[in-house]
Amino acid sequence: MSVMLAVVLWRSGLLLSFLTACVCLERDCVLGVVGRPVSLPCSLSPPPTPANVTIEWRRDEDVVLRSEWTQDGGQVDGWSVNGASIAAEAVLTGNMSLQLDTVQPSEDTEYYGLFMVSGENHTSLCSVCLRAAASFSLPLLQREEAEQGDETAFLCHSSGGFPEPSVYWLINNTEEPTGGSVSTLAASLPDSHLYNVTSHLKVNISKDANVSCVIENPTMNQTLTSTSYGVKAETVIGRASQAMWIFSTALCVVVGVMVIVGVAYQINLDRVSKRKKKEYHQYMSRRPKRRPSREEETQTMKPQSRETDV
Template structure:
């Protein structure tokens, strides 16, 4: 049995473990639903300008306004609009807002190149004016990535000791570190046959990745090297069939589509479970309320009967007094 509560004059009633489990399930369901609805980040490609959107047309009527873009707590840009129309702007690493921002309310932040990091960066815009000293108007999430080059797949001409054949796969210039796997005749490569190395490029946060596959394979076998970058939602594939490299790099989104379908189905299931749980909880509350009303009615009936008996006793006493007199 689960925990017990005392509710007024109804006495003690217990909620069994099933109801407690239901409440826990509802809480977990809500958490999962929040995870499904997690805010999407803007994808910034390394080496390319990225725009963090923020439109506030109502600010065009303000004067003597100072806007500040921050990355976390670090100041990235400060722009002051004076009443005489002069705009004074300071920025870090070439960040800028549109020149006509005071006229259009377009306060979007343009970054010349996003900072390479595996963390999600939070940019926020705040406005300081005479009316409002610290009002946050925009908040934008930024995620950094870079695409890898098309994988180069080659087979070593000389066989290894034991008759094994070696295949090499190389891709470069991407971020963050990718996932690499091999397919042999459409199936996963045997365990222990793959070795992969990822190394950062000199003076850069980008990666070069090299992978080696060694196994006994027939001459007409199909071998594929797959490089996945989840941040850019890219899957690059190079295939080797027999003595000739066929196909070449192919960008496919099957894995991403499958993940999207799974996430959507999960959100739908969680939504149904939450709805069912809420309806069931409402049903339990109604039953509890009905029982409480019935109990109160029974108490009222008992009180009426008790008062009636007392009145009858009073009448009998009065008759006895009159008789004695």
């Protein structure tokens, strides 16, 4: 019995040690953002003796950089792939860090190692873990109101991230939906290997409930949330009353403006009419009077004959 207990404890301890080692490896990984350069640190102290030194940086079993150095620290030969490089004075300073021009999603959890090559012998000097990650876009959340008694449908979409994220839903920012159906699809794009994620939710909730879609990318320490806010009945009534008040106010303003314009137009007409009458009277008063003719004067001076009966 004691032997079996010892075996169980030994296996448990071994499993715990393995898990601890895995956690440490994950924690020691260098985070590289997809599409950006990254530096894989490696510092040797003391620096290697620069006497016909040949070094190699490898990704798993593939050589990504090889360089040969002379006794005075000068590089005599070397090559690399995908723009990998190290500092020109690396052997003299001991800074053997590997510079990568860009990080690809295919390099997620890749192990890079620095080796010193001497004939057939390869001496390991550094080992670095690289994890690739990319941020997701802010989730686009759409809400489709259902008829009375039916389930309300929600669609959440986010794109351009890496690795595959976790997606979950919240009702009123606290509780996960119960009794509803959730379907989530994360698709890796063939060219970029980035992920697009789409999640559907169907749930029977009231119209005033708030529904949130949450996208989590632990590698980037990123949590994105989009919320669809419900509409309360009081809010609807308040908005209708507000709209009616705005319409009434606008109508009163329009009528008032029309009245003011009409009065101003009538006043202007009266002024124009008075001015024309005044100008006419002034014109008539200034007009020269016509002098009577000679015949008219003679007739005026000639006495009128009176007829008498004898």
